[in-house]
Amino acid sequence: xxxxxxxQATGNGHISRxxxxxxxxxxxxxxxxxxxxxxxEIELGFPIRFRLKGLSFEFGKNGGINIxxxxxxxNFWQFFKDVKRLPLKEYDFVINDFEPVSxxxxxxxxxxxxxxxxxxxxxxxxxPKPIKNSKLSNLILRYYAPSSIGYxxxxxxxxxxIYLPIIKKEFKxxxxxIKKNFFVVYLPAFDDNKIIGVLSxxxxxxxxxxxxxxxxxxxxxxIKIRPVSNKSFNxxxxxxxGVLCGAGFETPSEALFLKKKLLVVPMKNQYEQQCNAIAxxxxxxxxxxxxxxxxxxxxxxxISSKKIVRVDISESPRKVINQLFxxxxxxxxxxxxxxxxx
Numbered sequence: 001x002x003x004x005x006x007x008q009a010t011g012n013g014h015i016s017r018x019x020x021x022x023x024x025x026x027x028x029x030x031x032x033x034x035x036x037x038x039x040x041e042i043e044l045g046f047p048i049r050f051r052l053k054g055l056s057f058e059f060g061k062n063g064g065i066n067i068x069x070x071x072x073x074x075n076f077w078q079f080f081k082d083v084k085r086l087p088l089k090e091y092d093f094v095i096n097d098f099e100p101v102s103x104x105x106x107x108x109x110x111x112x113x114x115x116x117x118x119x120x121x122x123x124x125x126x127x128p129k130p131i132k133n134s135k136l137s138n139l140i141l142r143y144y145a146p147s148s149i150g151y152x153x154x155x156x157x158x159x160x161x162i163y164l165p166i167i168k169k170e171f172k173x174x175x176x177x178i179k180k181n182f183f184v185v186y187l188p189a190f191d192d193n194k195i196i197g198v199l200s201x202x203x204x205x206x207x208x209x210x211x212x213x214x215x216x217x218x219x220x221x222x223i224k225i226r227p228v229s230n231k232s233f234n235x236x237x238x239x240x241x242g243v244l245c246g247a248g249f250e251t252p253s254e255a256l257f258l259k260k261k262l263l264v265v266p267m268k269n270q271y272e273q274q275c276n277a278i279a280x281x282x283x284x285x286x287x288x289x290x291x292x293x294x295x296x297x298x299x300x301x302x303i304s305s306k307k308i309v310r311v312d313i314s315e316s317p318r319k320v321i322n323q324l325f326x327x328x329x330x331x332x333x334x335x336x337x338x339x340x341x342x
Contacts, residue, residue, distance in 0.1 A: 006094055113146070121158070195223075196223055256313045
């Protein structure tokens with residue numbers, strides 16, 4: 001059996017999850033990797049057979065997606081060419097982490113595409129969502145990377161095909177996470193000046209900010225700015241007092257697993273993060289909806305608070321992958337029966 005594992009590389013979360021899941025698949029079958037997107041700062045660590053542009057959004061600098069830049073960079077002609085050229089005949093099926101090229105290639109070429117992503121969980125009605133549910137956002141989630149069947153990841157197992165987050169081995173191997181006197185900040189939708197302008201007003205607190213907008217480390221008063229580095233970020237995450245970050249999926253999950261204080265700022269006009277913010281708020285994580293000086297008091301209250309949300313937030317990759325293959329074999333068996341019957 002041979003499988004194509006397709007990963008969305010807009011942001012770092014999809015790649016972080018793939019790094020943990022792919023070794024489990026490779027113990028039994030052959031796996032090729034497809035990567036599309038342009039906004040990740042971390043390396044997958046495996047050979048990549050297909051590296052495509054895909055369909056990516058661009059982070060803004062004021063808390064949201066840069067819509068105009070995202071539209072400008074879209075190249076639908078290249079997307080359609082990549083869909084047509086992808087040699088899916090080589091593979092039994094595709095495992096897809098919200099990756100659009102392989103998903104649409106599967107749809108057109110009638111190949112099974114099995115979703116394995118956080119985004120897939122958001123299609124379920126039992127998952128928390130904003131009161132003003134966006135029809136357009138739901139359509140994008142459903143058709144950006146269409147699939148035959150799927151498995152989602154979320155902060156709680158809302159249904160039987162939604163699993164808890166996959167946590168890095170290096171975090172799982174820590175007996176007792178250290179808590180030093182600093183806070184980690186990762187807000188890729190805000191530029192350095194915006195972040196410094198707020199954090200500089202909060203004195204007697206040490207901050208380590210990981211930034212998409214710098215290649216060199218520097219310091220402003222009590223704020224250390226660092227370029228995004230997977231090893232450095234993981235080390236700081238393990239040793240910090242708390243985490244201030246966007247309402248993505250992987251970083252909040254890791255902070256909760258490590259029993260760190262967590263404060264999230266969901267990106268504007270980003271439906272997934274708005275959904276995540278509601279789910280996090282339901283389990284007790286504080287949320288602020290803009291990162292500006294009007295929220296300084298809320299940030300200070302969070303710093304002084306002793307509350308840490310304690311939840312079971314870890315899933316075994318083996319459990320998810322085993323279920324995926326069991327269900328795929330059932331699907332193929334039914335297809336064989338129907339074929340013989342006809």
